[in-house]
Amino acid sequence: MSFSWKITYFIILSGLFVLLALTAASYQNASGVFYSLIYLLVFFVFLFGIFVGSWLGRPLKKFVKAAGELADGNVKSRAHVAGSDELGQLAKSINTIAQRLEHKHQENEKLHRSVALK
16 A cells, blocks of 8 residues: 555544544434535535645655665665655755765776776
8 A cells, every 4th residue: 555545544534533523422403404514514525635645655656666676776866855844855865865975986886897907
């Protein structure tokens, strides 16, 4: 199960819990309009959960992919996420790590070549 769906399930279940609590609190005084409003809110909770889950999951999938590629030795891998929020700062940090690893990798290759020539 992808990360975005885990977020989506959490949001939807939290919203449904709140709606269930509201319904239980005013069960005896409920009218048809109240239940119509509850159904509308349930629909909104599902849409909101799906939207937020995919919105947060997309950049995190990019981070996971970039970090996995770095772990596999691909020092040219970068996380391409725009923004100045926390996710953007995380992308910049991952890219800085990747850039430094790439630089160190190039230095090691130069060192190995110079040693091999001697």
